[in-house]
Amino acid sequence: MSKSILTAAQIGCGKFAHQQDLVNLSTHEKVNFKWVCDIDLEAAKSAAKDFNVPHYTDNFMDIVNDPEVDFIKIATSHEVHLPIVEAAAAAGKHIFCEKPMAMRDNEAFKIIRAVRKNGVKLCVDLNRRMSPAMQALKKKYQEHIAEPKHNPWQYVETVREPLPEETYHHMNIRIQDESSSYSLVHLNPLTGGGEIIGESVHWLDLACWFFAPAVPCEITAFGSSRLSHGIYLKFNNGASMTLDFSCTGTFDYPKEQFEVTAGAALFRCLHFVENCYYGMPDSGKETFALQSDPYPELGSGLDAYMEKYMKNVSGSTNAKIVEQTCPLIVDKGHKAMLNGFIDAILNDKPSPCDELAGFRSTFLAQKAIESIRLKQTIPLQIEDVTPCF
């Protein structure tokens, strides 16, 4: 593309858009932010005013029909992704779509067809893979696997050839969330699909990205597809991921923790603010800057994050108000995903999270729900997880 600045439009001006999209698009040096849209016209009008966007509408076709628009960002409820993507792709717009890309695999196939037929780029905001902490964790893991180094005191009781299972890698994901923050729209089967479709697509995608080129071959899930659940995902190289998602927790403690075990080492990510590595000589700790930090003077890492959180909320009667007025946001990769998508458009590079990744996370979420309903492990066929078109 010969341009250096892209004209963008936001469709959906709800809670997430206010925390991320409207801020990120209105401050991006390579974006001319031209439109905001919401079916609630007042929401669109107020977003336009607050973020200095010249045009607003309650009809996304106004944006689709504007020849100046290069890309759209979708942050609506989930059931309208398909019609918006189909219309935008037919008009030659590139598309940055919130997760989940689709609620079912048949919708995902139609989205893949629409973007490929019209030669536009699509990026799904399965952002965890783009967070600086996750990028660092994967790099450290890959370096260790390529050339394992152990501490001199490593416990070795007997010398023998490793058994096959001892060479398999595992990712353990612990999510504790405060469900009073969930809107009904996300739990409604028609507009959201519940927490496996709406949220756990993040961690299904993360595991696929982390263990690629291995692909999932088996999934077992239990609990509630709408709220708390567990998922065990097995890959065709023996690797596996366990997800433990509980909705009855508290925002007073970090939501996400990740542990990868591989080659007698452990790689730990604490809520995107601190990584720790164990079982290797160059172990230790890395810390990561927050996306939005009202108290940089308090330092970095998990303890500093907890101190900042408490400082932010103490004295308040509702943490939601604090979230809106004084945002303390860890870096889960949203800005890096937007940068990667813009770079992909401008320089004709692959999308940082393309339509196949969007399809796969939806497909796996769908199979997890099937596993819960059947109380059975579901085998995944290679042709289903790696469809060709």
Ligand SMILES: NC(=O)c1ccc[n+]([C@@H]2O[C@H](COP(=O)([O-])OP(=O)(O)OC[C@H]3O[C@@H](n4cnc5c(N)ncnc54)[C@H](O)[C@@H]3O)[C@@H](O)[C@H]2O)c1
């Ligand atoms: N990537 C992440 O980390 C992350 C985090 C939270 C939410 N999300 C996603 O962001 C999206 C929005 O979530 P939210 O919490 O902001 O929901 P929300 O209900 O607060 O906002 C959605 C908005 O979309 C509008 N809308 C619905 N249909 C529309 C249409 N046809 N045209 C224009 N506007 C329409 C609604 O009026 C509403 O204002 C969801 O896909 C959600 O899964 C992503």
